[in-house]
Amino acid sequence: MSLTAHIPSHRKPRRSASKLAVRAGVAGGVLSTLAMAGTASASPSAEPVTETTLEMPVLSLDLAAEVSSSVTKAAENTRAAVLEGELHAQEETARTGAAAEAKKAKEDAQQKADAEEKAKQEKEEADRKAEAERANRSTARASLSTKSGSGATPSDGSGASVAAPATGSAAAIVNFARAQVGKAYVMGGTGPSSFDCSGLVQAAYKQAGISLPRMSQAQSSAGTSVSLNALQPGDILYWGAKGSAYHVAVYVGGGKFVGAQNSSTGIVERSLSYDKPTGAVRVL
Known part of the structure; x- marks a missing residue:
């Protein structure tokens, strides 16, 4: 074996025959084209070749501005x-x-x-x-x-009989009632400076040592019923139904009564014709 057999050769490798043939063909074609061009330019009958330049349109749109406008x-x-x-x-x-x-x-x-x-x-x-x-x-x-009936007893013209002046307990009741005339009417009042209707009657009867119920409803049924034409001083007059009366007063004789009427008038003495009572009871 040669001592240089392992050293690679520095010579260029040979080209293959096929590659050489292709290159030769290409070169030949080029030379033929050049020869034809020279002949055409040398011929006096050939028309001059006019070159035409096509201008491409220039796009002037600002794409960024259009996009911004669309977004806005x-x-x-x-x-x-x-x-x-x-x-x-x-x-x-x-x-x-x-x-x-x-x-x-x-x-x-x-x-x-x-x-x-x-x-x-x-x-x-x-x-x-x-x-x-x-x-x-x-x-x-x-x-x-x-x-x-007519002519039963002397009358004062109001329908009530004219009784003899009050004596004894009746006088005490009448005198006390008349002594309160002019004082104030106060709901619930029992004296001494103001009264309501039943409070006055109760206080008047207390002067005769008689205890009466506090309310007018009970006072209207406290004694025996008497006719309005046969009243005597000290009788209790009532307005409304007996046992459920809404107002009471003391008959003082002469066809008059004393009562605590209302807050406007206070305690007054009035004729029976001023506001005739519904009935009367006698306690004495």
Whole structure:
């Protein structure tokens, strides 16, 4: 074996025959083209070749500006849509609130009308009751007058008999009652500076050593019933039904009574014709 067999050769490798043939063909084609071009240029009948230059349109659009404008417009449209939606929502809320207020106002007006109608009916009912009570009192007086007959006893013209002056316990009652004339009427008052109707009657009878119930209802049934045409000083007069009277006074003779009427008049002495009582009872 040669000592240099392992050393690679520095010579260029040989080209293959196929590659050489391709290159030769290409070179030949080029030379043929050049020869034809030279012949054409040398021929006097050949027309000159005019070169034409095509100009491409220049795009001048600013794409960034167009995109920015589109984005801005889209944002404005979105904002407008949001504002419109908020406006619709506010209008709907306003309509709902107005409807609720109108409904409440209608309900309040109806309640007020109902309350006024109820008050009117109650007043009419109270007036009817008062009228019926006055009618009953008039009927009772007429009945008593009919039963008493004419000329039974001397009368003062008011239907009440004229009795002899009060003596004994009756005098004490009458004198005390008359001594209170001019004092104030106070609901619940029992003296000494003010009285209500039953408080005055109770205090007057106390002067004769007689204890009466406190309320007018009980005082109206405390003694024996007597005719209004046969009254004696010291008798208890009452207004309303016996046992449920709403007012009482003391008969002082001469067709008069003393009573604590109301807060406007106080304690007064009045004729029976001023406000005729319903009935009377005698306790003495």
